[in-house]
Amino acid sequence: MLFKNFAEFCETIEKISSTLELAARIATFIKEINDDNDLYNVVLFLMGKVYPPWDERELGVGVGLIYEALRIATGANKSKIENFIRETGDLGITAELLLQAKTQLTLFEEELTIAKVREVFDTMSSLIGEGSQKRKIRLLADLYFSATPIEAKYLTRLILGEMRLGVGEGIVRDAIAKAWGIESELVERAYMITNDFGRVAVVARNEGRQGLEKLKIELHVPVKMMLAQVAEEINEAIKEMGNVAVEWKFDGTRVQVHWGNGRVTIYSRRLENVTKALPEIVEEIKKNVKENVILDGEVVAMKEGRPLPFQHILRRFRRKYEVGKMMEK
Structure with missing residues (x-):
């Protein structure tokens, strides 16, 4: 596929403000792409x-x-x-x-x-x-x-990474669903498992509904994390949830740890690979946890038995190539 065709399509949809029309236009465009690699790339490129x-x-x-x-x-x-x-x-x-x-x-x-x-x-x-x-x-x-x-x-x-097209996850999900006549909920599930709309589009085109249903959680491919929802007050949250559990919340940062096939991979809440920033966690997982597992939890920085502010860990994420010096501190 010529990049010019992609660019001209971007020029066209940049002027569209309606999310429904955007999804419909993208559905028509991606459905006409014959090559799997082109389809994969175009779906990612549209999202910047x-x-x-x-x-x-x-x-x-x-x-x-x-x-x-x-x-x-x-x-x-x-x-x-x-x-x-x-x-x-x-x-x-x-x-x-x-x-x-x-x-x-x-x-x-x-x-x-x-x-x-x-x-x-x-x-x-x-x-x-x-x-x-x-x-x-x-x-x-x-x-x-x-x-x-x-x-x-x-x-x-x-x-x-700034396409300025207004094409977000919801629009791409609906476009894939519309292009190949699949329920948007199934496309959403496939995306939550793979976190890769390019792959979801290729599977939807080649294998349809059954292909998406067969997608399973895989080691070293992060699952979209369930995040906390905001409530106006505690009583309202308890009423909505019914039975609730309460625990102390330390000032850390959310991570997802994949341990299997001889290696540990750690992802942030935004699904960025932050393994190199947390070498101590990698070693602790290898020593104390059996392989073939995915862990979802909180990483808390500690010094002399007391938790440090979560900004300490965020600095690690931003400066992953200077982690050795930061560990000494």
């Missing part, structure tokens, strides 16, 4: 995602790298790029305008496809260490060299 939330891979591309790639591909200097951003408030539109007025010439332009964009994204996410930033800039510049203005707009937004 390159990978499912639990996947450790990330592009590692910020605004600065995009600036440099656009400079190489279009000949525009940083000042011109920043002026466009001030005028538009959108780096995607800025990329579109720069491509329309680019001074650089390309002798051999390759049409962008969904598969090519995925290939480049996967390559970028694998790059680490010295020289990785320059390599990412070169890969991005090559994409922009091949892109039309409208492709550059949505390519840039996708890289930043």
